[in-house]
Amino acid sequence: MPRVLSIIFIVLYVYIILSSITVVLLENRNPVKSLSWILVLILLPGLGLIFYIALGQNYRKKKFVDKKTIQHLTDRPVASFDISKLDTSLMDNNQLNLINMLYRNSGAVGYAFNKVEILSDGVSTFDSFFEAIENAKDHIHIEFFIFADDEISNRMRELLIRKAKSGVRVRMIYDYWGSLRLSMSAKFIKSLKDAGVYVHPFLPLRLRLGRSKINYRNHRKIVVVDGKVGFTGGINVADRYFKGNYLGVWRDTVVRIEGAAIHGLQMQFLLDWHFVEKKLITAEKYFPAPEKFGQNLIQIVSSGPDTDWEAIMQGIASAIMSATKYVYIHSPYFIPNELVLGCVQMAALSGVDVRLMIPKRSDSRFTDASTSSYMGQIMEAGVKVLRYKEGFLHSKAIVIDDFISIVGSCNMDERSFNQNFEVNAFIYENTAALQLRNLFIRDMEKCEMLTLDEWNNRKNWQKLKESCARLFSPLQ
Template identity: 35%
Template sequence: MEISWFTVTYYVYWTFLIYVTFQIIHQYTVSSRATAWLFTVYLFPVIGVALYFIFGVKRRKRKMYEQKLSDDMKALEDYQAAVSEQSTEVMAQMQPKLKQFEGLSKLIFEEGCSRLTASNEVQVLENGEVKFPALKKDLAAAKKTIHIQYYTFKFDHVGYEIVKILMAKAKKGVVVRFIYDDYGSLGIEKQVIQKMRAAGIEVNAFSEIRLFAFADRVNYRNHRKIAVIDGKVAYVGGINVADDYTNDNSLGEIKRYWRDTHLRIEGHVVPYIENIFLNDWNFCAEQKVDIKEQLSDDFEQLDKSNRRLVQVVFSGPDSPHPSILFSMLHAIHAAENEILITTPYFIPNPALVKALKIAVMRGVKVSLLVPEESDAKIVDMAAQSFYYELILAGVEIFKYTKGFVHAKTMVVDGFLSVIGTANFDERSFELNFEVNVFVYDERIADQMRKTFNNDLNDAKEITESTWESRSRVKIFIEKVARLISPIL
């Protein structure tokens, strides 16, 4: 009997698909993620299997790179002991208010992130038109080192201005180290990179995308946005380097209003932020730059009114736990009165959905601000599938209509503010390299709360009645998108 190639291919494919099915079931302990991948590989023949091997195979336990974190954290602990007198004084004054978040602070430290530090000056920078002038001023004043890394760095007007400063400082002997994510900065001009290197800047792509290591690299993105100058000033937040992130009319026509949030920090938490950069640098540059060489012991005495309590949380495929997710969950559970969340991408896992529902049931007011439209249609559809059950639970959901809200922030009880790079989705919590800053301070929280309420002036609330009146076709499509939401 003659067997056709079609028959052979058919049976080979189904044998392989059964193998993939067992792999998915064995690999994922979270049933929602397993279901999402099973749905994908069976609904989209061949393509679904290919997507699984590129994006689905879990490599967290395989460790993408070997961290030198333990040695560096020991150095940071020694440093922290040397500056602890100021910290102890400030923490003693804040102890009654810190009591509510004592468990959160301990969790962050036990996760291997940072100790609670005092004597920090924190400035909230709203939008690129505020951030970029401040950053350029600090870069121009650098005397020893500039460490800078961005998920997206474009060589447009804003990017060129910063590159010019970096090249000028490098020529004057300042050590400049520059990391860009090879996926987030696709299309980055190699000629400019060569000029930067010729000027003395050390430049490296994080996980450079290569054909034979595509799956290992494209799925694990360095989504961090960090700049550290002379080990004293740090910038962290949601704003990448590109004209798109500023609403400066002098740069030409603004395509879409961009609403974002960043931080400028001085003080004793800066070395912890720099340590995150150096671990990334040592991986992609294959060097061993020691955090001890970067520590500064000559921080200027900060005014008492500027002594903010700050911790830094970071996580990625190299960390044993999703530390940012754990810390956000703990902060939500610690809330007693109010939670204000702003995020461009809202695809929560079951734990986050339950945490928000429980918070409302405990009497906490929970408000969520998301874009009316993000830059990813499938993400919008998946996100919208969660809105109805949260609205029914009592969560207030607002859609920002002025432009694109890209800020990733949370304010809890008028005291804790979280600003960083992590979105409220599985990619940020499980796959990307991210960093969030936790600020325990009433003044900063009050500023963040006012910003949130100002943003609501350019937003519309989603009500139960309007959401129920949508077409059944749209609701069905959103539910289909939700099935694959754990893997977006």
């Protein structure tokens, strides 16, 4: 009898594994990712299947937010700009193609006449956050991957509580897994709710494994105050951005926006709010008529496992290929897919000054090894690689040809391109681009240049470690 049960178990297990491999193949993903998951399923009996159920399923075609809901909100903003009426003398054809592509792949309308401020350190960023929140009269919408339950997050908590008690409607979204890692306590959350702050986690952990979507995290960072002032970028709510930790002070980039583009940030927050609370908010007061500022255009581009296209990734690739002079990239991780890697290489080979700034050491040894495995390929194409050594470079910012600026939450890796919910601002104007370029040049003084000889002469065990990490990077 035990032998019969063993045979039944083996047959059932083989059937489940073969079924899972069939599902992976039928999804028609990137062949490297598909092969990686097949290897995990075969080489890690039992455990590989658990990993796949928890982390490997493709939800891109299983919509988190239905199109009818999106339509209700996209009908509301009145500040969207008709791209066909854009003064084409301000841009070349490649830049216009980028704008049109982002509109078609994600519905990212263009918003004109905005005021843009680039914030590049924790002190100025949180001062700006607190000033905007302090001046709120009607509502505060706030969404972050991480609230760390430390000094700065408690200062924000106390301010949100005070504003809620004064009659301002405060809504807050935090990523369940991101904030759980840094132990945001139940007491922290309860104090907000008791004061009248509306708080919801994004995709909380489910005990039923088949329903778990732990691999899909809300990595967005959005603050909107009264529908008039907004922020997005790479920063989280944590002391490390001005006090530092074992990596030193974290360097990040945030963009503060006034004007029509706030409608784009507001719409994204309200879509996320509908997802966490199942309540659709479309009141006109959340989309007030915007003031007009400078001559510019901004697209608020979101992407995630619920979108048809990897919109931000496609936008970054297209922007890089539009460059004729330079591309300066800040990224804490560089684990690109083949498309982005090819665009970076082709831009450098065509004579464009491509510079990639990454941290000398990040918060993940695995991603450090994966990132390092790409350095030879891009340096051989002519890319200049700079390693930031005064703290941890956490900034996700790209500036191109003194005109295109890309700032947001999206890293240059597969997780951000395909699995996380992300948001980036694509900004078309000279002023913001020059600010970002100057910040990049300033940051170069805190970097060391990686040379091709240095990379080629590293130890064999290091090369092997990097190659192994790269092999499994599609699963991150």
